[in-house]
Amino acid sequence: MENTDYILKMDNISKEYSGNRVLKGVNLYIKPGEIHALMGENGAGKSTLMNILFGMPVIHSTGGFEGTVEIAGEPANIDSPIKAMEFGIGMVHQEFMLLPGFTVTENIKVGREITTPNLISRILGSSMETLEMEAMAADARKALDTIGLQIDENVHVAGLPVGYMQFIEIAREIDKTGIKLLVFDEPTAVLTESEAERLLETMKVIASKGIAIVFITHRLDEVMAVADSMTVLRDGEFVARREIKDTSASEIAELMIGRKVEKLVDKTVDNRKLDPENIAVRLKDYHVDMPGERVNGIDLDIIKGEIFGIGGLAGQGKLGIPNGIMGLYPAEGEVIINGKTMNLSNLGEALHNDVAFVSEDRKGVGLLLDESIEQNIIFGSMYTDHKFLKKIGWMKLYDSKAAKEHAEKMVKELDIRCTGIKQSAGSLSGGNQQKVCLAKALTLNPNVLFVSEPTRGIDIGAKKLVLETLAKLNQETGMTVVMVSSELVELRSVCDRIAIVSEGKIASILSPDASDVEFGLAMSGSKEKGGN
Template sequence: MNHGTILEMRNIEKDYFGNKVLKGVNLTVKPGEIHALLGENGAGKSTLMNILFGMPVIHTTGGFNGEVTFNGSPVALKSPREAMDIGIGMVHQEFMLIPGFTVTENIKLNREITKHNAVSRVLGDSMKSLNMTQMEKDARKALDTLGIGIDEWAKVAGLPVGYMQFVEIAREIDKQNIKLLVFDEPTAVLTESEADTLLQAMKKIADSGIAILFITHRLDEVMSVADNITILRDGELVAALKKEETNVTQLAELMVGRKIEKMAQRDHDLGDDSNIVLKIRNLEVEMPGEEVKGIDLDIRKGEIIGLGGLAGQGKIGIANGIMGLYPATGEVELSGRQIELNNPKASLTNGLAFVSEDRRGVGLLLDSSIELNIVITAMQMKEMFLKKLAFFEQADAKHIREHALKMIEDLDIRCRGPQQLTRRLSGGNQQKVCIARALTLSPNVLFVSEPTRGIDIGAKKLVLDLLVKLNKEMGMTIIMTSSELGELRSICDRIAIITEGKVEGILSPDDSDANFGLMMAGEYKKVHGKEAV
């Protein structure tokens, strides 16, 4: 055992219901080291950190295999409280602050310092007062370590999000026994100057002997502060490097590199930029966690274009904004005709259709039949499948059944019949029902968001094959948003990478792994000095 290490994770394996998400991963961190942990969405970073922090999701799903040693001793952490007790802290992406409390109260929450008063001396310790003077002094020290000028007595409510991130970090470094800090995308909500301040603070923290695990997609930050780098891909360890042994381009390639199997040969001419079916200009969308901050994009008639990028960068927000599910501004033009934003009916009736990433929450009526799910939007938006009677309309059951049976056959939806509840279908077949509903609208352009999320590998291929079939046989223009870069590269004609709410660039699916990785990390223009178009 190497006692020069603070953390050793050996041969870590984890599966969720048969799906192996970590495959023999090793990780070693030394005291006072800044160790970067890199990987695409779904690479296994979060699962590895959940194991380290004793998160309940690990233990309620069968635990994990492998060994974790902390500060020279084997540990089997069952809860975040146990992790904190031995000196592991984590700064999460999602804020865990109480808005109505002051900065000091948030930093000292559950670790308050108390002092005796006249009543407590008689009635006991439970009547002690808060020692606000000492608490504010400690809070000030933690904030000064970070180099941030927040007033320790200020309320958290109303603080800029960047300052909230610093309060989260100050709370962790104020803990007396802290030996290892995990930073999960800590600069994601910070301005450039705030990010620089944080990186300098991380160096100061490390210089004090505290180890830092730094999870980020910003490769320039990695090269700026990290000592060592571990890269995961598809649940496997692909590289463990010293910073001096690598560069931004190699890191980008290692993050995304994999064999790409083309699912279909593109055999049609998409034409030039005069063949534009959908024109998007200065699109901004207020979708929490997926904000779009000024997208310009032209979609060519008859293509499959992919929207890729890391989680939280805005790719999901594009379709949701255009289809009116979240507040949006800008201009969207379909075949020369302006589409009214913030109006789902306008989008649907003008030739757009959408298969949502949230098929259970938005895409399906789970306790209704397959046939009703297929026709419901067309009934509501286009008054299809209705029989007009003297004073009212009613559903045309015969027409609905005929259409549903055709869709079930055409899309190969595996079911007992059109009356089966969609809740009883497999994930892949539920996704096909969502696509059938969209196709029933006879759209000119189909948005498909995360079409293979949560379905098994066999069903994924069936769904992707279906999208290719719709594109080739019906000439349908498809805009596919996915966190699975390999899937985008397997079926798309072009792929637009979205970074920090904007188009970082557009690549061919055959472009290099390095270029895809650089774009996803927002480093392409810095390395190449130009945009990819």
């Protein structure tokens, strides 16, 4: 490949964080004026690759990276965001970096103000120079016109619609002299459909002026609509580079999801008799107002005794589903568990109806970090069901013998690695903390168990044990298990059915044996339906 063909060449990029290789020999090639989609599931390595391109401190304070970066055919040592700007690289962030109390012009020109010296500045220094508001407004107007945003450049940013803010961010980057490459990070995530369409049109306008665009998105429809080419990353590795004209949404979905991983749990023995008419959990027009994980009206029936999976990309609403049922975030709609309608405004309602929850936030919600393993395992059951209390006359006292026996049994069954049940939960490793959360939930003897991200941050051996425990419990006790996970391979290992959530709604309910294409299309919110 000719160097001159590419505005950006990132070759054989590898990055390690404390022994964990998050990028393994990744390539990214982009031509001037092309829109290049960078795709992959959460955790595929997209953010780390962009952090390297921008010279972010998180890269250079952790030992740098391996591989080479070239801009316009020249080697580029980008060791700070300022250096990235000097090379003509800009970024349109998902979280807006605007100053609400300032005008549109002031936001576009921040850090690049046009000034003229005056008497005071000659004495006190350049910071006292006069701002040339007219010249700055003219620059701002030019940038706004380039992207077709009809807004007065002198209005304040505070109170403007979200869509406008996104466009002002773009105008600010366009205004920078010598901009060669713009990175758009999930730019349509917070926009309405019409705003998103306008933004995609704007990207085409920018590209037509010779500026290259890296478009980070998981939305396949948008990629097919505007991108010229794309790179897919998976688990920190480069999978493929394709011209969009030579591929399809189905192929991209398969490239993103395709796993060569064996199922983590062998579920060959299945003595269960599931009755599709016997519903353990029914959701009707269910909404949850959980910031970053909103649920926007879903209908769902979960069969009694099944292991039901809920998957999808981060921020699409999957975590909102159990958190709303447990009363941790405001929820609306109908939730019926084992035939009983839940009062969603009552925090303990689900717990008192034989439902247990292992939260994704084990430190914030799951554990009392300063308390012992024993206390963590039994306290929920003690307060909800008055277990581990013995009656002496009119008093109820802590039954330390029963609590000790139960805690030791759970430690043994779940293989919790510890010095003993008196060890504090906070001093355990992540995997063992997760097992304590699971032990605490199981101590409630629930009919329905919700587990959120049950294996986040734990090693493969501990993952296998947690999943095997869930499968075994389900098999032996008939407990309905609802498992929410970002790890598709886990869901496909243990679940009977898997709902994929996209934009707060259920995109599809799939069999664990459905094709990678079907999973990829559902997760990417694509209108195209994959076939086997």
